[in-house]
Amino acid sequence: MAASESSRYLARSLPRAFVPSVRPQGFCVRRNASDQASSRSPAVDLGELESTGALLPGASESEAVKSFDPAALAKGRKKQLPRSRYQFRSPKYDRGPLHPHRPPPPSDPSSRLYVPGPFSLPRVDQTYQSSVASDILTLCYVHNPPGFKPPQKSARLRTWDDSSPYHKNRPLRGPRGGDVLRLLRKPITFNNIPKIERITIHSYVKQAAQENSGWLHVAGMAVQAISNSRVETFKSKTSVATWGIVPGRDTVSVKAELRGENMLHFFGKMVDIVMPRIKDWDGVKGSSGDSSGNITFGLEPENVALFPEIEVNYDMYPPKMIPGCHITIHTTAKTDKDARLLLSAMGIPFYGKMVN
Amino acid sequence: MSSGSNGARRIASVLRPSIANPGVCRSCQEKTLGRRSYAAAATNTAEISSSPSSTTAFPVIKPSYTINAGVLLSRPPQITRDLTPFEKAYFFYQKRLNERLALPFTKYFYFKRGTPADEDWKRKIRERQTAARDIGKYNAYADDAWNDELLVGAAESEPDHQVEMLVQDAEATVNATSQDTSKKEEIPRPFSRMTEADQQGDMKSLNRALQRTLYLFVQSKDGYWKLPSSPIEKEETLRLAVERTLAQSAGVNMNTWLVGFHPVGHHVYNFKKPRLDEANGIEHRGEKTFYIKGRIMTGQADLTVNTQGLKDFKWLAKEEIPKFVGLTYYSNIKNMLADR
Numbered sequence: 158m159a160a161s162e163s164s165r166y167l168a169r170s171l172p173r174a175f176v177p178s179v180r181p182q183g184f185c186v187r188r189n190a191s192d193q194a195s196s197r198s199p200a201v202d203l204g205e206l207e208s209t210g211a212l213l214p215g216a217s218e219s220e221a222v223k224s225f226d227p228a229a230l231a232k233g234r235k236k237q238l239p240r241s242r243y244q245f246r247s248p249k250y251d252r253g254p255l256h257p258h259r260p261p262p263p264s265d266p267s268s269r270l271y272v273p274g275p276f277s278l279p280r281v282d283q284t285y286q287s288s289v290a291s292d293i294l295t296l297c298y299v300h301n302p303p304g305f306k307p308p309q310k311s312a313r314l315r316t317w318d319d320s321s322p323y324h325k326n327r328p329l330r331g332p333r334g335g336d337v338l339r340l341l342r343k344p345i346t347f348n349n350i351p352k353i354e355r356i357t358i359h360s361y362v363k364q365a366a367q368e369n370s371g372w373l374h375v376a377g378m379a380v381q382a383i384s385n386s387r388v389e390t391f392k393s394k395t396s397v398a399t400w401g402i403v404p405g406r407d408t409v410s411v412k413a414e415l416r417g418e419n420m421l422h423f424f425g426k427m428v429d430i431v432m433p434r435i436k437d438w439d440g441v442k443g444s445s446g447d448s449s450g451n452i453t454f455g456l457e458p459e460n461v462a463l464f465p466e467i468e469v470n471y472d473m474y475p476p477k478m479i480p481g482c483h484i485t486i487h488t489t490a491k492t493d494k495d496a497r498l499l500l501s502a503m504g505i506p507f508y509g510k511m512v513n
Numbered sequence: 514m515s516s517g518s519n520g521a522r523r524i525a526s527v528l529r530p531s532i533a534n535p536g537v538c539r540s541c542q543e544k545t546l547g548r549r550s551y552a553a554a555a556t557n558t559a560e561i562s563s564s565p566s567s568t569t570a571f572p573v574i575k576p577s578y579t580i581n582a583g584v585l586l587s588r589p590p591q592i593t594r595d596l597t598p599f600e601k602a603y604f605f606y607q608k609r610l611n612e613r614l615a616l617p618f619t620k621y622f623y624f625k626r627g628t629p630a631d632e633d634w635k636r637k638i639r640e641r642q643t644a645a646r647d648i649g650k651y652n653a654y655a656d657d658a659w660n661d662e663l664l665v666g667a668a669e670s671e672p673d674h675q676v677e678m679l680v681q682d683a684e685a686t687v688n689a690t691s692q693d694t695s696k697k698e699e700i701p702r703p704f705s706r707m708t709e710a711d712q713q714g715d716m717k718s719l720n721r722a723l724q725r726t727l728y729l730f731v732q733s734k735d736g737y738w739k740l741p742s743s744p745i746e747k748e749e750t751l752r753l754a755v756e757r758t759l760a761q762s763a764g765v766n767m768n769t770w771l772v773g774f775h776p777v778g779h780h781v782y783n784f785k786k787p788r789l790d791e792a793n794g795i796e797h798r799g800e801k802t803f804y805i806k807g808r809i810m811t812g813q814a815d816l817t818v819n820t821q822g823l824k825d826f827k828w829l830a831k832e833e834i835p836k837f838v839g840l841t842y843y844s845n846i847k848n849m850l851a852d853r
Binding site for chain 2: 218231266287296
């Protein structure tokens, strides 16, 4: 068996060894685009480049640059330019690739879908890139000697044992002890270091159903103020008899979903301004989390009022109507343990028993 | 098993592209992955046991190295980095675009009519023409709103200028709405991004180069600069050795945190001529140093009580390190260092 297998290898690999190679074998000089660029003498290429950029402080102060004034140029023009020179309206609908007028891509400022940004380089992101990510990578490193093969794990979905003819073509069974398939946690390497993906701010205002919609308006304004993004409103899905809430009738909650720059600025404000000022607060409970890397905690109304956007303008909010909210931090970590490692490195304190 | 099949397998394993694991070097593959028959293993052990060092159970590796534990002690960046000219221009352009595309500022929500704050707001909007305080004088709803790009040499996109505008705006509000008109209120400016230590070139201070990661380097008694390190003693783990090194070299007056238990890099130093140890006939080739990463929280290095004969220390950013250390040493440690 073994002999036949090895001779099979031999039979396969021998012809390959004797095939004349396209490249000359004697000296292996592999050339890449990068070393091609570096091998050329720099003086030849750099002569073509401008020595100073327009953005640098010592930019060229030529006559043309000094006298350039687009506003005066436009005012001094006797005849109006043809409309096509200064006005472009994107067609409203994309009628397909064969249509003569198609809207520009959403990244084009003239597109109707264009969203400006980013406007800054958030501090939280810089901290993450410069110190947190590399520390997490070091902490999560697991050393395996070369040639180590992890022990085989059984399949996550179990097969039927074919003891009955009715097992044929049945879908696979779920795992033992419950039918929830947990996320697979792969070893953390340089390309899957956990990071914050998005933050959801959610506020359930029961008085919006009991009293008037003013509660919901104030809650929406407060959440918009602290998050810098539009909120969505939601109707109740469940019936709460004690509060008189009927599913499908009462609009009771607002939610804002933050990504990118908004999320990072919100996270920074929450960790550095709001959390240190919350009185008698231990931190986020260690048992919080949905066991797939998303951590949720709540803020009381008096804590929400500590956000600087609300604090500077506190008189404008009816003080009783400032909402509390639930904040969910969605991370790319696959387990709560990794998510907690990330968040505690970014400055969120945890307390109590850590549950995964 | 016939010897012929074994030989064929050897040849095949050499010829075929590595099927086992392309990330593992050939010597490791042959050691751990190569399929060895029990008989071959038995003959190997027999050879080892028949060799002169038969009294020891484990074969001693002939050329020996001193194993050192080193620490890469760093102070992370304290402030955000300076923006490049392109980033400044880009962010500014995006802010003005946003001003053109966003809904107008809802003044009625923030300012009640007839209040001093409302009067102040009206005065400012007449000057500035926009609610935003960091985009200069620009009206997004005027006829010449298309003229939203800065000319060469304009200061509006500079962060310093924007901060100054914000502070002046706040001062104007305070002075306009306060009861006492006799004295002018001063709002403190943010601290300078350059510190005193930066201006004096004090490389021992932890208050320097706030935008960069700083690393602790020490000068040995021979005069060359290195990361703190010392030989690992018997029955000591790498982590314990690093803690001891830190205490023995830079004093205990530092609150540090060692990141994990694994080294983040290593440096091999070979002597010019291998030294032969007469007692047991072992060739001594040089030193291997394994570095564990550490972070300093508070405190400062103190060499007065060090037991390693160190002369001096410095906190260096990445681009300053090559001025002090040798080329080989730097090329070995540079991949452990953060870009910023």
